[in-house]
Amino acid sequence: MAKNSKVDSEKKIKSESLWTISFKRLRKSRTAVLGIIIIILFTLIALFAPYIAPYDPLEQNFIKSFRAPSAEHYLGTDEFGRDIFSRIIYGSRISLQIGFVAVFISLVVGVSVGLAAGYYGGWIDMLVMRVMDLMLSFPYILLALVIMSILGPGIYNAMIAIGIVYVPQYARIVRSSVLSVKKKEYVLAARALGANDFRIILKHVFLNSMAPIIIQTTLSIGRAIINAAGLSFLGLGAQPPTPEWGAMLSNGQNFLRNAPWIATFPGIAVALLVLGFNLVGDGFRDAFDPRLHK
Amino acid sequence: MLNYILRRILILIPLLLAISIVVFFMIHLIPGDPVQIMLGDKGSEEDAARIRAELGFDDPLHIQYFKFLSNLMKGDLGRSIRNRNPVISEIQNSFPATIELTILSMVFASAIGIMAGIISAIKQYSIIDNLTMIGALLGISMPVFWVGMMLMLVFGSELGWLPISGRISRVTDLNVITNFYIIDSIITQNWAALQSTLSHLVLPAVTLATIPVAMIARMTRSTTLEVLNQDYIRTARAKGLPEKTVIMKHVLKNSLIPVVTIIGLQFGSFLGGAVLTETVFARAGVGRLLINGILGRDFPVIQGAVIVIASFFVFINLFVDILYSFLDPRIHYS
Numbered sequence: 230m231a232k233n234s235k236v237d238s239e240k241k242i243k244s245e246s247l248w249t250i251s252f253k254r255l256r257k258s259r260t261a262v263l264g265i266i267i268i269i270l271f272t273l274i275a276l277f278a279p280y281i282a283p284y285d286p287l288e289q290n291f292i293k294s295f296r297a298p299s300a301e302h303y304l305g306t307d308e309f310g311r312d313i314f315s316r317i318i319y320g321s322r323i324s325l326q327i328g329f330v331a332v333f334i335s336l337v338v339g340v341s342v343g344l345a346a347g348y349y350g351g352w353i354d355m356l357v358m359r360v361m362d363l364m365l366s367f368p369y370i371l372l373a374l375v376i377m378s379i380l381g382p383g384i385y386n387a388m389i390a391i392g393i394v395y396v397p398q399y400a401r402i403v404r405s406s407v408l409s410v411k412k413k414e415y416v417l418a419a420r421a422l423g424a425n426d427f428r429i430i431l432k433h434v435f436l437n438s439m440a441p442i443i444i445q446t447t448l449s450i451g452r453a454i455i456n457a458a459g460l461s462f463l464g465l466g467a468q469p470p471t472p473e474w475g476a477m478l479s480n481g482q483n484f485l486r487n488a489p490w491i492a493t494f495p496g497i498a499v500a501l502l503v504l505g506f507n508l509v510g511d512g513f514r515d516a517f518d519p520r521l522h523k
Numbered sequence: 524m525l526n527y528i529l530r531r532i533l534i535l536i537p538l539l540l541a542i543s544i545v546v547f548f549m550i551h552l553i554p555g556d557p558v559q560i561m562l563g564d565k566g567s568e569e570d571a572a573r574i575r576a577e578l579g580f581d582d583p584l585h586i587q588y589f590k591f592l593s594n595l596m597k598g599d600l601g602r603s604i605r606n607r608n609p610v611i612s613e614i615q616n617s618f619p620a621t622i623e624l625t626i627l628s629m630v631f632a633s634a635i636g637i638m639a640g641i642i643s644a645i646k647q648y649s650i651i652d653n654l655t656m657i658g659a660l661l662g663i664s665m666p667v668f669w670v671g672m673m674l675m676l677v678f679g680s681e682l683g684w685l686p687i688s689g690r691i692s693r694v695t696d697l698n699v700i701t702n703f704y705i706i707d708s709i710i711t712q713n714w715a716a717l718q719s720t721l722s723h724l725v726l727p728a729v730t731l732a733t734i735p736v737a738m739i740a741r742m743t744r745s746t747t748l749e750v751l752n753q754d755y756i757r758t759a760r761a762k763g764l765p766e767k768t769v770i771m772k773h774v775l776k777n778s779l780i781p782v783v784t785i786i787g788l789q790f791g792s793f794l795g796g797a798v799l800t801e802t803v804f805a806r807a808g809v810g811r812l813l814i815n816g817i818l819g820r821d822f823p824v825i826q827g828a829v830i831v832i833a834s835f836f837v838f839i840n841l842f843v844d845i846l847y848s849f850l851d852p853r854i855h856y857s
Contacts, residue, residue: 363541366840367833370795371813375545378817378825379552381560455666459799462668463814475666482672482803486680493676496669504664511660 247517251440254516261512267505275321284312286319286472295488305490307480309470313491316472317498323473324454324502327388331453332446334392339399340442344430346400347407358404361397369394373456377465384457384473387466391453398445406438440517447513451506458499474499528845535841542833546826547591551584561604561820574604578823595830601823603816610827613812618831619702620690621808624731624800625793627724632732632739633786637779639736640743644751644778645770655740662737667796671730671803678726685726688805692719727804731796735789742785747778780851787843794832 255261274281283303290310298305304313346357364372376390407430410416416433424432458475460466467473469480474495481492550557558571558580578601579587594600600610639659643652679687691697691704697716700707708716750756751774759769798810805811809828816824 359541363538363545366538366542366837367829368791368795368836370798371791371829371832371836374798374813374817375549375829378820378822379549381553451664455664458666459668462666462799463802464818478666478669478672485672485676489676489680492669492672496666496673499669500661500665503666504660507660507664 247440251513251516255512258512258515260508261516264505264508264510264512267501268509271321271325271502271505274318275325278318278322282312282315282318284315286311286316287470288312295484297488298490304494305488307477307488307491308484311470313477313494316477317474317495319472320474320477320495320498321502323384323467323471324457324499327384327391327457328450328454328506330388331391331457332395332449334389335395335399335449336442336446338392339396340403340435342396343400343403344407344434347404348411348426348430348434354404357400361400364394364397370456370459373460374465377460382465382468384461384467384471387457387460390460391456394456395449395453398449399442402441402445403435403438406441407434410434410437440513444510444513444517447506447510451503451510454506455499455503524848527848531841531844535837538837539834542830542837543592543595544588546830546833547588549826549829550578550822557822561822563820577602600827600830603824604821605819605824610823613824614809614827614831616702617807617809617812619704620806621794621797621801621810623703623705623720624724624727624806624808625790625797628728628731629735629786629790629793631728632735632789635732636736636739637743637782639740640782641747641770641775641778643740643744644747647748652744656744659737659740662733665733667730667733668799668803670733671726671800674726674730675803686719686723687726690720690723690806691716692723695719723806727800727806730803731793731800734792734796735786738789738792739782739785743778743782746781747774750774750778753777780847783850784843784847787840787846790839790843791836794836 288311290306293302293306293310294308296302296306296310302312302314304317306312307316342357342361346354367375373387373390373394376393377386380386380389410433413433416429419429419433457466458473458478461473461475462479464479467476469476477495478492478499481488481495484491553560558574558578561574562570575581579590582590598611600614602609603613639655643655646652675687678685686692695716697704697708697713697720698711700710704720705717708714708720756769756773759773760766764773794810797808798814800806801808801811802814809831813825813828813832815821816828
């Protein structure tokens with residue numbers, strides 16, 4: 230009996246960190262779980278594309294051009310007789326890659342810049358944040374277009390351009406959380422105990438800004454995918470015959486009246502994948518919001 | 524207040540200068556010889572020499588910048604490398620089309636977004652609320668240009684209700700004065716032209732509004748919910764005010780203040796989205812001009828279009844900031 234009560238009280242005092250609570254909340258959110266399922270599904274499709282796709286995405290067969298969706302070609306064929314279903318499957322590789330690489334670039338650059346600006350302050354802060362303000366004074370797509378016109382068209386340049394565009398957001402998030410943490414007693418204590426700058430930044434400052442960074446990252450991947458599709462649509466990103474969704478849409482517009490399936494399905498693919506990231510992003514935002522915790 | 528406005532306007536000067544520096548240096552950041560890139564394979568030695576002289580590439584960099592800036596002040600943005608037209612006249616021809624599109628789209632997005640957001644908040648967790656929020660989530664997940672194509676497919680090709688490209692029907696005569704076709708057709712009392720212009724604007728404006736309408740609806744819903752939980756709303760209800768008065772007088776006035784900022788911030792996404800929308804609907808706007816410039820590596824055109832769009836965006840932000848300080852008396856700027 231006494232043993233039992235001891236176990237009970239141990240259970241009661243088991244502490245839960247904000248992280249544990251947040252992830253529990255995320256698991257409970259049906260929409261966030263749906264988002265995670267969508268993302269996992271697309272990732273699997275991308276990984277196993279050669280095994281799933283019924284046709285070679287680049288194989289041309291003029292006899293079969295402009296076929297409407299059928300049992301043979303689930304989503305129809307384009308003007309070169311290429312199977313659209315297979316092209317969309319391979320396209321998921323490119324879109325996911327762009328999303329992750331672009332956001333990785335903005336994450337690394339934005340976080341380092343934000344940490345440096347917030348932690349060292351002074352002229353570094355001044356200079357960095359003015360540059361960030363300047364970047365934010367351009368609408369996102371315009372800034373991406375400016376960078377693209379310098380770098381020239383191409384899928385890797387599109388990744389870089391989109392990556393750079395999202396840098397200021399990370400820099401601002403990280404900088405403001407550095408500023409709020411910097412003067413806290415526990416940072417002073419850590420310094421008194423002999424912790425160096427690197428350790429303080431990593432252990433106290435960076436971990437404290439994790440929540441907004443995670444939210445920002447999930448939402449940015451979705452936006453990066455849409456923007457990359459936009460750049461390819463404008464003819465600046467992926468070049469033909471690459472099976473990229475935006476480029477497929479641009480091509481499909483030429484045949485909108487007679488073969489609407491060419492432009493319809495790649496758009497649905499973009500929307501679904503981006504929806505997945507948006508659902509998870511929203512889920513994270515609710516999960517990390519302490520005001521919503523009961 | 525006046526002090527605040529003046530200070531905000533003064534901040535504009537360094538910002539606009541910075542934008543001009545970025546735009547100026549764009550051309551020098553291109554890897555390789557910009558003149559060769561602009562000319563492609565077709566250019567002869569004389570062409571290269573002429574462009575180099577025209578762009579003043581033989582001067583030192585700081586002299587080039589000051590020349591660029593002083594020309595900019597005079598409204599001289601150089602000539603297009605492709606068709607030799609002055610860039611400023613290309614912009615004068617295309618910018619009104621973009622403004623018409625963005626403003627109409629913004630009005631549409633604000634009206635629908637605010638209405639949907641308020642209804643959603645008042646009927647929280649109802650079917651309407653859920654449907655609106657799902658719609659809003661889809662709105663920010665779909666590529667704008669794809670939405671445009673689907674609208675074209677349904678309302679243009681299938682139903683044949685609306686025109687799908689251009690600014691005005693080819694058979695309609697319009698005496699162009701300001702290049703704002705809506706204004707021109709009203710001044711000249713040309714109602715057929717007005718109808719044609721507006722019908723050409725419907726699909727692009729709806730397309731361009733998809734993302735902003737979703738953002739505005741989400742923002743309005745959350746701010747309205749916040750206000751609905753305030754004590755003064757309970758007081759208003761407790762003293763027996765009809766629900767309609769509570770919503771119109773007490774809730775809306777307070778919940779719409781942050782929405783104004785969101786609408787202002789969305790203006791960037793309107794201008795950015797205009798690039799894609801104009802491409803889909805083949806509208807001769809400044810976005811289309813920019814894309815053609817980039818595809819044709821026509822740097823004077825790119826520089827001109829970027830400067831105009833970015834400066835316009837900066838001015839809109841200033842306007843929103845000032846408007847905000849009028850709307851919210853709680854904010855004191857010192």
